[in-house]
Ligand SMILES: Cc1cc2nc3c(=O)[nH]c(=O)nc-3n(C[C@H](O)[C@H](O)[C@H](O)COP(=O)(O)OP(=O)(O)OC[C@H]3O[C@@H](n4cnc5c(N)ncnc54)[C@H](O)[C@@H]3O)c2cc1C
């Protein structure tokens with residue numbers, strides 16, 4: 100069994116995201132994309148999926164400053180890298196493959212659904228390597244990118260510190276010029292995923308630090324390449340202080356790292372001094388879409404597991420069945436169980452659609468389409484947060500479908516829930532995303548990005564020619580648009596008060612965007628039915644869309660009521676009143 | 678030496694097969710298709726022979742519908758050098774029978790002059806287990822079936838075969854036809870760079886008519902049915918209970 104729905108992924112790639120048009124004049128063709136996803140499917144099935152429970156039960160161990168992970172994980176991580184799934188995230192110049200982001204992300208989805216914590220190592224390496232790819236010198240690219248693409252070095256992102264998580268302006272890690280162009284790094288980093296492991300020869304830490312004498316706050320933060328080992332193989336004074344014991348994602352080591360305990364940790368500046376955070380932010384869209392994709396994959400994995408269970412588990416009889424001697428029916432025969440399944444389907448499928456839509460925007464933006472970049476900026480907080488919130492909710496439903504069994508570790512659904520709970524927290528917490536959406540993205544350029552998004556959605560609504568789904572989505576869109584204008588004025592007047600309900604706004608906007616994704620999914624389903632004939636698969640799309648509009652888009656109105664009434668109950672709650 | 682490897686596009690082994698409502702066969706519409714797993718093993722073995730310097734060229738051949746070119750692309754991505762597609766049907770539901778396949782292969786062999794044909798022992802869709810043997814008869818070549826170990830040494834091959842009683846090792850004269858079994862090797866994953874390269878490798882397209890072979894079916898399928906559903910199981914409390922239940926059922 101797979102942890103994801105391959106038919107849905109194919110439908111979404113070829114029919115909804117229209118991948119064929121994107122790869123038209125590239126080295127790729129349909130067979131190559133299928134081949135890539137087949138290899139992903141095989142490695143994920145052979146090496147990733149079987150390790151889910153093992154890696155959850157056998158957390159990485161901290162021994163004499165080393166992080167030990169179970170042996171089968173090492174083989175899995177190597178098979179993934181050896182096949183080229185890290186290289187797939189890089190440009191060809193330094194060992195990469197120059198694949199479109201949408202194909203890279205589709206493969207990441209397959210791996211994440213199959214084992215999110217193993218997938219983490221590759222995703223982090225791509226994230227770190229892309230910083231070097233975008234801002235590094237030729238020498239830095241030569242030194243680090245090729246080994247990263249080949250999976251000989253892995254990468255990490257070292258932003259957070261014990262006292263500075265959401266507020267990066269408060270980091271205290273220092274970088275002092277040595278005089279030869281390099282910097283001496285001292286400081287403590289916290290929560291570093293993949294911060295230590297012994298799978299690869301080296302680890303390339305991308306470290307945020309302050310150069311003494313620089314401007315205060317975020318404008319004084321620089322970015323450094325700090326390898327675990329120097330070019331000659333000698334240790335670079337990066338010490339593992341300890342491992343964090345997490346709720347989920349246990350296969351990925353999570354580390355407290357000390358840089359320069361002995362004063363001999365050397366880093367190379369990436370790009371210019373004091374631009375570190377802005378570099379990070381330029382890579383943020385991809386990273387955040389990646390988080391949304393991971394949350395979606397976990398939602399999908401729970402959906403698949405609970406669907407399979409519901410078809411097999413006999414329990415109870417139809418409400419109207421009076422004869423207790425008849426056999427019990429599988430629980431999928433109960434309407435409430437179908438609701439639980441449909442709720443999951445209705446959340447995970449548009450979440451995938453949005454992740455792929457955004458990945459496609461990354462590709463279009465890279466080809467110089469400025470409009471795609473603007474839309475991407477606008478959608479990123481939603482692409483990160485909505486799956487983190489509502490695919491987690493889907494995982495809750497998956498547990499419910501399994502009843503008592505769902506609450507045990509004999510089945511994977513409770514693990515998916517624990518894994519997914521992280522996505523709310525890292526890469527900017529849910530609260531931070533709400534403020535990013537309402538406080539920045541909606542306000543930038545006098546609301547130009549917001550208007551562009553509205554226009555794109557309206558164009559799709561118009562193309563749907565008055566379907567019920569389109570009509571109800573149009574009404575919700577009008578409502579959100581009106582509320583946005585009101586909130587934006589509030590933010591201008593008083594940012595603190597104005598942003599107090601930013602997360603609720605994030606949910607409302609997210610629901611409208613997902614309604615839009617359902618519009619796109621059903622439009623594709625209708626087109627395919629006309630071309631190839633109708634099928635159960637295609638009918639399921641329409642039914643899930645119907646569910647989403649009836650039960651979810653309908654909630655937007657209530658949320659907008661709260662936003663429009665400018666409810667300030669949380670803001671006005673004084674600290675002492677708790 | 679050239680090695681020729683026939684590969685068949687079959688329903689993926691992961692797919693839950695459904696019988697068509699009219700019982701005429703299984704439903705293949707919109708179903709994931711893959712290379713027959715035994716053929717993957719044959720391709721892998723051929724590539725290993727090449728890597729060991731015992732073969733110069735690996736040619737993959739597929740006979741079937743046009744979409745089989747995807748299967749050939751997989752073979753090329755694994756490491757085959759070139760491919761030949763023989764389009765013999767435009768209906769995904771039409772199975773080309775072993776004799777027709779063997780005749781086409783025999784014609785391809787005459788053209789390509791390989792020193793070895795490595796094929797899967799059977800295709801997982803119809804489980805015929807016949808093509809390799811028929812090809813041997815048509816060509817008058819030696820054959821070694823169900824191989825779990827293959828060694829090519831000059832003008833002969835030493836092949837370990839999986840037979841009912843265990844293993845049997847035979848020596849056959851080259852050129853020969855070897856049909857491979859499950860335990861021969863573990864096929865490699867097609868890596869991303871090789872998948873990209875595969876697009877540029879030659880893939881010739883032919884038709885059954887090019888070889889003068891009539892692929893009209895000689896067999897007719899009377900009926901296709903689902904296997905009987907498995908009866909519900911029970912949980913036993915102890916080994917003793919298990920043994921007594923097995924005795925009751927007359928199984929021990
Ligand atoms: C498993 C895991 C893996 C991680 N991996 C990495 C990694 O690889 N590299 C890395 O650098 N970091 C990593 N992190 C750190 C992660 O990015 C931080 O946990 C996150 O940024 C939140 O910071 P914090 O934990 O210090 O929480 P805090 O910043 O203390 O936040 C606590 C709460 O306060 C809220 N809050 C904080 N400030 C504000 C504000 N201004 N307005 C409104 N609400 C606010 C937050 O939303 C949150 O709900 C990881 C964390 C975890 C748990």
Ligand SMILES: Cc1cc2nc3c(=O)[nH]c(=O)nc-3n(C[C@H](O)[C@H](O)[C@H](O)COP(=O)(O)OP(=O)(O)OC[C@H]3O[C@@H](n4cnc5c(N)ncnc54)[C@H](O)[C@@H]3O)c2cc1C
Nearest residue numbers: 412414415416430433434435436499500501502503504506
């Ligand atoms: C930690 C834990 C402690 C427990 N402690 C006890 C205990 O001390 N004593 C005890 O006796 N039991 C105990 N239980 C069992 C618990 O009461 C059952 O798990 C619960 O009744 C659900 O039954 P089930 O697990 O068999 O799930 P199922 O009955 O198989 O239900 C699976 C899913 O199908 C749905 N479903 C089933 N039938 C219908 C129907 N007719 N219509 C609509 N939906 C339906 C359910 O709502 C659920 O979503 C415990 C369970 C757990 C997990």
